[in-house]
Amino acid sequence: MPELPEVQTVLDGLSEVLTNRVLTGLECYYPGTVIVDPLLPDEAFPARVKETIRRGKYMILHLDSGAGLIIHLRMTGKLVYEPDPREPHKHERARILLEGGDAVRFIDPRTFGKITLFASANLSRFMPALGPEPLSKAFDAQYLSGLIAHRSAPIKNLLLDQRIVAGLGNIYVCELLYRARVQPQREGRKVSAPEIRRIVNHTKDVLQEALEVGGTSISDYRRIDDKSGEFQHFLRVYQKLECPKGHPLGNLRLGGRSSFYCPVCQK
DNA sequence: CAATGATCCTGTCCGC
DNA sequence: TGCGGACAGGATCATT
Structure with a gap:
């Protein structure tokens, strides 16, 4: 369901929530939802978000630690900011942990969504070949x-x-x-x-x-x-x-x- | 290479 | 009230 405009809107909201916050980790509660780059540096966390980019329906977060996150909501994925969350929600597949105990929940009943944690240098290995952005001049x-x-x-x-x-x-x-x-x-x-x-x-x-x-x-x-x-x-x-x-x-x-x-x- | 179909998965809705 | 089945669809993989 989320297509370009929805993904952009989610990313804008996520950027706002994460600005000036320290990310301390990424937890996975469903096998396969989180994909971790084998070459991920040990010092991926803690880190701050340096830059957020949308590419097609993919959200890309570059961290200042040399790591990054690719988030794809697929059909039913949702990101929900939760101050002081407790037990994972019924359909919570992963969670981005923030310093101070807050978190961003990745809720996805149908489990198609993915979060990839990658070493910055390897971004291209985790992104498929995509055509141009439809709103760019290249798409004519x-x-x-x-x-x-x-x-x-x-x-x-x-x-x-x-x-x-x-x-x-x-x-x-x-x-x-x-x-x-x-x-x-x-x-x-x-x-x-x-x-x-x-x-x-x-x-x-x-x-x-x-x-x-x-x-x-x-x-x-x-x-x-x-x-x-x-x-x-x-x-x-x-x-x-x-x-x-x-x-x-x-x-x-x-x-x-x-x-x-x-x-x-x-x- | 191109086209098509199956697959992943669960909540919702409809008819009986 | 409950049950079975159809349906929803992004991306990937298998088949033709």
């Missing part, structure tokens, strides 16, 4: 065209491929394709130049809008009550029955994921 129509012109896979699958562009997930891809008026199942090679331009532009627009409302645009739809609302007004097709113009939506399964689209507005 010419770039995208070059990567999809010969592809027969559905445009939606291509946009979900993090090697092509880093940070999009199922929900925003459904939304941006609606805005770009292109059906998700269209083969990459059959997407015209004007359509590619619209896809690129609407990718940037939808992400920018979501960032401006603090990434609350998608979130857990089951927790509507907790979040007062930006996202009900944000989504136009995802998990909807009809598009804003009142046309009944189609729902295809592409790459194993539900794909909402409007058969009338999208060609």
Whole structure:
């Protein structure tokens, strides 16, 4: 669920919590959630956060000890700052310990999320090859065209491929394709130049809008009550029955994921 | 190399 | 009230 805007929002909150704080350790409560670089220096902790970076859906924290953390929330991961926490929460898979007894809990019911503790020099060994940031200038129509012109896979699958562009997930891809008026199942090679331009532009627009409302645009739809609302007004097709113009939506399964689209507005 | 499908995992929801 | 099954989806791995 967390896609680029949500990850950025979480990272901003995490940076705020960790500023000027001393990290004293990282605990793991579920096998596999924490991955430790074999070459990690012994003096990884204590350390302060020197820099925080988002790359696609990955959060990277560089520490002043020569170590760093990569945090990936996958689908259900959450970071919760907890002053003076006691027993690990039911779904707490790991915990970042802070000097003074506070902690940041990594809560992840479905256990897909990961925290990697790495030696700074080895960052690249723990990061996959990712395409450009969708909001950067590198992600433009010419770039995208070059990567999809010969592809027969559905445009939606291509946009979900993090090697092509880093940070999009199922929900925003459904939304941006609606805005770009292109059906998700269209083969990459059959997407015209004007359509590619619209896809690129609407990718940037939808992400920018979501960032401006603090990434609350998608979130857990089951927790509507907790979040007062930006996202009900944000989504136009995802998990909807009809598009804003009142046309009944189609729902295809592409790459194993539900794909909402409007058969009338999208060609 | 490209495309597709299975896999990991648990909470939620629906129908009976 | 409880049960089984479908579903949710990011990334990786296996298969064709």
